[in-house]
Amino acid sequence: MTDPKLRDIERKIDSGVSLDRADGVAMLQTQDIHTLGRLAKAAKERKSGRDVFYVLNRYINSTNICYANCRFCSFAVDESKERDRAVRMPSDEVFAKALETGINFNQIHIVGGHDPKQLTLDYWLPLMRRFKEALPHVQLSLFTAAEIDYLARRHRLSYDAIMGELHGAGLDNINGGGAEVFSPRFRAAVCPNKVDAAHWLEIHEVAHRRGVASNATMLYGTIETLEERVEHLIMLRESQERSPGFNAFIPLAFHPDGNELSSHGWTSGLDDIRMFATARLMLDNVDHIKAYWMIQGLKVCQVALAFGADDMDGTHGSTDEERIYHSAGTRSGQYVDDREFRRLIEEVGYVPVRRNSTYDRFPHDWAPPNHGVPEVKQALRPSASTPPAGKAVGAPHDRVSAAAEDAVGAPSN
Numbered sequence: 001m002t003d004p005k006l007r008d009i010e011r012k013i014d015s016g017v018s019l020d021r022a023d024g025v026a027m028l029q030t031q032d033i034h035t036l037g038r039l040a041k042a043a044k045e046r047k048s049g050r051d052v053f054y055v056l057n058r059y060i061n062s063t064n065i066c067y068a069n070c071r072f073c074s075f076a077v078d079e080s081k082e083r084d085r086a087v088r089m090p091s092d093e094v095f096a097k098a099l100e101t102g103i104n105f106n107q108i109h110i111v112g113g114h115d116p117k118q119l120t121l122d123y124w125l126p127l128m129r130r131f132k133e134a135l136p137h138v139q140l141s142l143f144t145a146a147e148i149d150y151l152a153r154r155h156r157l158s159y160d161a162i163m164g165e166l167h168g169a170g171l172d173n174i175n176g177g178g179a180e181v182f183s184p185r186f187r188a189a190v191c192p193n194k195v196d197a198a199h200w201l202e203i204h205e206v207a208h209r210r211g212v213a214s215n216a217t218m219l220y221g222t223i224e225t226l227e228e229r230v231e232h233l234i235m236l237r238e239s240q241e242r243s244p245g246f247n248a249f250i251p252l253a254f255h256p257d258g259n260e261l262s263s264h265g266w267t268s269g270l271d272d273i274r275m276f277a278t279a280r281l282m283l284d285n286v287d288h289i290k291a292y293w294m295i296q297g298l299k300v301c302q303v304a305l306a307f308g309a310d311d312m313d314g315t316h317g318s319t320d321e322e323r324i325y326h327s328a329g330t331r332s333g334q335y336v337d338d339r340e341f342r343r344l345i346e347e348v349g350y351v352p353v354r355r356n357s358t359y360d361r362f363p364h365d366w367a368p369p370n371h372g373v374p375e376v377k378q379a380l381r382p383s384a385s386t387p388p389a390g391k392a393v394g395a396p397h398d399r400v401s402a403a404a405e406d407a408v409g410a411p412s413n
């Protein structure tokens with residue numbers, strides 16, 4: 001150990017004392033990356049042992065139309081100015097996209113812009129019920145707190161009332177986006193038109209009290225200070241104490257292409273790794289730290305598993321629908337084969353575990369029973385199962401054959 005501050009931090013951890021602001025900043029600054037990794041890896045193993053999680057999911061950005069004008073955003077489109085880039089999917093299209101490569105998945109993850117014509121209860125409640133009826137094995141991981149704040153204001157409903165509507169229609173989990181950095185200084189400069197920190201936290205706490213789980217994120221790598229990053233983590237930890245329900249924290253590295261903050265460039269690999277380890281050690285009451293391959297890339301995320309992360313997120317299916325990070329320059333593809341997740345996890349010496357949004361476990365080869373819903377059968381015509389060419393990340397096999405395995409009627413355990 002070459003950094004004496006890490007020795008003090010280790011003593012606190014051994015005594016069960018939560019780490020404070022100074023500890024967090026010290027970890028984000030340390031050059032003793034090996035000791036930091038050892039501490040974070042031990043913390044991960046106390047939480048989840050040898051397990052590392054992944055999910056077979058579908059990821060869709062149903063609309064990119066948004067007028068919030070966050071300065072880091074490369075995704076949002078003003079419909080009146082960039083009509084050719086604007087996407088607003090009818091609900092039938094969202095449903096069909098989710099089924100493009102079969103029904104063997106356990107989560108559908110959808111987020112989008114603050115689109116006045118799509119972000120309404122009239123659009124979402126029937127679609128959510130349709131998913132639940134057709135795909136009862138699939139958990140709905142929909143919206144961010146920013147979208148829910150927009151919905152609540154638009155329908156003049158309290159957070160509790162809007163959550164009651166969404167939960168009643170089948171919402172299982174709220175996505176962690178929209179948190180950015182909680183600092184008022186940051187939000188005033190970067191995302192002044194988005195839900196503020198207090199309301200972001202309140203929405204998640206209301207959801208948790210209603211039995212809806214959620215995740216949390218932080219966007220790092222722009223104008224925030226290290227102190228503001230640590231303060232963000234502490235605010236999440238305190239929120240989790242008040243109203244438990246955050247399953248995972250996901251550090252989101254800033255991507256610079258096509259937005260107003262592009263001069264900040266890409267985060268470095270060391271910054272990413274310190275961020276994973278620091279999050280693991282600061283958030284002692286959050287079970288999972290997610291290394292999301294779409295953001296930091298598969299290789300950094302594999303290394304992150306040795307620095308406190310215990311989740312690699314999901315396959316995304318083979319649709320072509322992740323737009324947020326692809327608009328901002330990610331070099332990641334659109335999906336990862338689940339066999340590739342297992343290979344990467346096992347190479348680190350851990351045990352891959354298939355999960356859903358709420359971390360229920362599934363055998364790797366689990367498949368849903370054929371429940372015979374006609375519109376699901378219709379959506380799974382053979383021609384609809386062919387994935388786009390050249391989009392895979394690390395796919396070790398022919399994706400079409402995997403899609404065929406996913407079809408209705410596949411053997412179930």
Ligand code: SF4
Pocket residue numbers: 066067068069070073074075076112113114146191194
């Ligand atoms: S980050 Fe979200 S809320 Fe902000 S402009 Fe982009 S889509 Fe809109």
